Amino acid sequence: MEDELTALERINIVLEGGIPDRVPSLCLGSDFKFIDLFMKSSYALTEEDLEYFSNADLSPRFLHTQQLLAKFSPKSIYPNGLDAKIDLCWEIVDGVQLRKGESQDTFITPNGQVFKFIINDDGIPSYWYTGPSLDSKEKIINFWEHSDNLKVDKNRFRVLAKNRKKMKKFDIVVAQGIGGPFENGLLGIGYLNFAKLARKEPEIIKKHIDFLWENYQKKNLRFLLKTRPDLVMIGNDIGHNDGLQLPLKHWQKFFKPILKKYVEMVHDAGVKFIVHCCGAIEELFPDFVEIGVDGVDSLQPTINDLEMYRKKFPEITLLGTIDDTDLLVNATPEEVRRDMREKIKNLGKKGGYIPGPTNWLLDQKPENIVALFQAIREFGVYD
Amino acid sequence: MTALFTGFPALIYSGLWTLKTVGILERELPNTSITFLITDAPPGFKVIIKDDDFEMEILDGLESVEDLESVQTDMYIALPSHYLLGGTEGFIKGMSDGVINIKNNKILMILGKIASVF
Numbered sequence: 001m002e003d004e005l006t007a008l009e010r011i012n013i014v015l016e017g018g019i020p021d022r023v024p025s026l027c028l029g030s031d032f033k034f035i036d037l038f039m040k041s042s043y044a045l046t047e048e049d050l051e052y053f054s055n056a057d058l059s060p061r062f063l064h065t066q067q068l069l070a071k072f073s074p075k076s077i078y079p080n081g082l083d084a085k086i087d088l089c090w091e092i093v094d095g096v097q098l099r100k101g102e103s104q105d106t107f108i109t110p111n112g113q114v115f116k117f118i119i120n121d122d123g124i125p126s127y128w129y130t131g132p133s134l135d136s137k138e139k140i141i142n143f144w145e146h147s148d149n150l151k152v153d154k155n156r157f158r159v160l161a162k163n164r165k166k167m168k169k170f171d172i173v174v175a176q177g178i179g180g181p182f183e184n185g186l187l188g189i190g191y192l193n194f195a196k197l198a199r200k201e202p203e204i205i206k207k208h209i210d211f212l213w214e215n216y217q218k219k220n221l222r223f224l225l226k227t228r229p230d231l232v233m234i235g236n237d238i239g240h241n242d243g244l245q246l247p248l249k250h251w252q253k254f255f256k257p258i259l260k261k262y263v264e265m266v267h268d269a270g271v272k273f274i275v276h277c278c279g280a281i282e283e284l285f286p287d288f289v290e291i292g293v294d295g296v297d298s299l300q301p302t303i304n305d306l307e308m309y310r311k312k313f314p315e316i317t318l319l320g321t322i323d324d325t326d327l328l329v330n331a332t333p334e335e336v337r338r339d340m341r342e343k344i345k346n347l348g349k350k351g352g353y354i355p356g357p358t359n360w361l362l363d364q365k366p367e368n369i370v371a372l373f374q375a376i377r378e379f380g381v382y383d
Numbered sequence: 384m385t386a387l388f389t390g391f392p393a394l395i396y397s398g399l400w401t402l403k404t405v406g407i408l409e410r411e412l413p414n415t416s417i418t419f420l421i422t423d424a425p426p427g428f429k430v431i432i433k434d435d436d437f438e439m440e441i442l443d444g445l446e447s448v449e450d451l452e453s454v455q456t457d458m459y460i461a462l463p464s465h466y467l468l469g470g471t472e473g474f475i476k477g478m479s480d481g482v483i484n485i486k487n488n489k490i491l492m493i494l495g496k497i498a499s500v501f
Binding site: 032035036039045047050054059060061062065067068097098099100104105106107116117118119120121123124125127153155156 | 386407424470500
């Protein structure tokens with residue numbers, strides 16, 4: 001099966017509201033656990049793959065393991081590929097390096113999030129957010145005094161153009177991005193602090209979020225755009241399983257104005273803007289339309305009314321939507337194929353749809369992932 | 384589930400684990416032993432790469448650069464965390480600032496491979 005368009009043409013047509021040759025596919029990338037499962041499966045990289053990918057200078061980058069993404073290629077692109085084409089993946093960058101936490105087994109992001117690398121007793125690594133470091137008003141105010149800690153290093157963006165070029169050989173588009181305003185603003189100070197201050201001293205929250213935008217996010221975004229990305233996708237998980245992680249009015253007051261600035265900067269550079277946003281986020285869709293977001297990713301199907309989104313918000317391309325916590329973990333490949341066929345019929349008939357697992361691959365069955373991407377090619381053809 | 388390693392040992396382990404799991408360790412890294420000391424996050428730890436696999440051990444007595452001379456190891460590196468977390472650029476700066484101690488320059492190739500994961 002030969003494609004008529006390149007992945008980038010196909011994706012841009014969809015994001016512009018048109019109908020391309022077929023439905024494009026999305027795989028954000030893979031976490032450690034999925035790499036382990038994949039390499040223990042019958043699809044594991046062979047010596048021949050490693051030689052080919054080494055010559056193509058692919059990197060096994062965390063969450064952006066280029067060898068795995070390329071292995072899914074159609075035979076016309078890579079003869080030993082799995083014929084299960086991925087069109088779009090995601091790479092996140094931060095212009096400021098991590099630093100050691102107060103406790104020496106933790107790492108702190110520039111905006112104050114505490115993370116831990118943990119090697120589990122099965123020997124498989126994991127990397128988790130464990131809480132905020134700016135957990136008092138005094139620490140937040142002190143943070144503003146040290147804007148020199150947020151000096152964005154343009155060298156950290158050099159890799160982006162190189163990675164796009166490498167993946168282009170496999171006709172895979174790399175959406176590139178930074179952390180969004182919600183994650184940057186809230187996770188560094190914590191939910192408790194945010195809830196308290198947003199009600200009693202909202203000017204502190206406003207100042208903090210504006211401070212981060214001016215001193216950190218805007219500079220990151222500027223350097224990212226200088227690399228001339230094909231697409232920008234930012235990470236901004238605002239939802240949980242039952243709704244938003246904060247009252248809608250707080251989202252609209254504190255974070256929406258900053259997200260609007262992201263969208264404007266990216267659109268001014270002539271690039272489409274996608275937001276990755278986990279959870280049940282129906283309440284946010286009117287705001288996404290208003291500020292001009294081109295696509296929304298994740299959209300867990302068990303907690304979002306996808307058909308309603310499709311009908312009510314046709315301006316927005318829906319990305320993700322394939323259940324990665326039950327279907328892709330527990331179902332059979334045939335059940336995955338059936339789900340994909342139904343989803344394309346219900347959500348993708350008129351374009352506006354880029355399906356894929358709703359998050360980084362973690363504990364899904366490799367055979368289900370292969371079945372998913374093969375099904376998108378099979379059932380996604382437009383007449 | 385308990386953690387085998389956290390912190391800097393876990394960071395280095397994660398890089399080596401990825402290289403091993405996707406088959407790069409076997410193809411591109413030699414059998415060797417490497418000792419790491421993050422000077423502001425002791426104790427140090429030692430990695431043994433052998434026969435397409437690796438093992439890691441925390442060296443509880445390894446607290447300072449002086450202690451490194453008594454460790455049996457093919458290579459070592461001692462540096463402050465800031466320079467390790469700065470990637471290639473941070474590493475180059477650390478070398479020019481003279482704050483990185485190395486035994487055996489071949490360690491640079493191995494660090495480059497680990498850095499390719501992050």
